[in-house]
Amino acid sequence: MxxxxxxxxxxxxxxxxxxxxxxxxxxxxxxxxxxxxxxxxxxxxxxxxxxxxxxxxxxxxxxxxxxxxxxxxxxxxGVGRLWIDDAARRADAEKWMDWASTTLAAPFVDIIWHTVRLPVEKRDPAIRARGLTAFAKALEIPERTLSGQPWLSGTEFGIGDIPLGVYIYAWMNLPIERPEFPHLAAWYERLKERPAYARSVMTPLT
CATH class of the missing domain: 3.40.30.10 (Glutaredoxin)
Structure with missing residues (x-):
C-alpha cells in the first residue's frame, strides 16, 4: 500500500x-x-x-x-485523469507546479509564520507585509491566465492546478487583506467543488 x-x-x-x-x-x-x-x-x-x-x-x-x-x-x-499524455500540454501545466514552488514559497512562509504560526510577540509586521506584497504581485500572473481558461492545466483540471490550489486555500482563509482577483476567485470556487480538495486541502492551517 x-x-x-x-x-x-x-x-x-x-x-x-x-x-x-x-x-x-x-x-x-x-x-x-x-x-x-x-x-x-x-x-x-x-x-x-x-x-x-x-x-x-x-x-x-x-x-x-x-x-x-x-x-x-x-x-x-492517473492516466486518463491527472496525467496528460501530450508532452506540450503536460509541460504547459507542469510549469505552474515549478512556478508556485519557486515564486510563492518564500513569501508564503513570511505570511503564514508572521500571521498565525509564530507566537504573537514574535511576529514581525514588516516581514508579513513584505510577504503579502510579493505574493499578491505574483498572483497577477495566474489571474491573467485564468481569464482565458478554466484551469491552469488547460481545459480540464490537472497536476498544474495542485500546487497553487494548496497555496490559494491558505491565501483565501488567512486573516489578511487581499486584492481582488476575480478569475482566481472563480477558479478557487471550482476547486472547492472537488471532494478530494475538500478532504485533503481544506483543513486547519495550524
Missing amino acids: LKIWGRANSTNVKKALWAAAELDLDYDHVMAGGAYGVVDTEEFRALNPNGLVPVIEDDGFVLWESNAIVRYLAAKY
Whole structure:
C-alpha cells in the first residue's frame, strides 16, 4: 500500500494527499514533521536525508519532493485523469507546479509564520507585509491566465492546478487583506467543488 509521511497542515504534504485523493488511492498516512517529530530519526533520514516531508513509499519505491510525488502518482495511477499524455500540454501545466514552488514559497512562509504560526510577540509586521506584497504581485500572473481558461492545466483540471490550489486555500482563509482577483476567485470556487480538495486541502492551517 502507498504510504505518505507528513503532517496534514503542511502545504507540501497537502499536494501529495490531494493527488492521492483525486486518484482514489488507498494509502497509509503517517504524521511526521513539526509537532509530530519523526523527521530527525535515523529511520526517516534513511528515507529522506533532507529530513523534510512529504515522503512516499510505494511498493518499495521511496520518493521525496512534493512536486515530484504529484507527477509520479499522476504518471503511475492517473492516466486518463491527472496525467496528460501530450508532452506540450503536460509541460504547459507542469510549469505552474515549478512556478508556485519557486515564486510563492518564500513569501508564503513570511505570511503564514508572521500571521498565525509564530507566537504573537514574535511576529514581525514588516516581514508579513513584505510577504503579502510579493505574493499578491505574483498572483497577477495566474489571474491573467485564468481569464482565458478554466484551469491552469488547460481545459480540464490537472497536476498544474495542485500546487497553487494548496497555496490559494491558505491565501483565501488567512486573516489578511487581499486584492481582488476575480478569475482566481472563480477558479478557487471550482476547486472547492472537488471532494478530494475538500478532504485533503481544506483543513486547519495550524
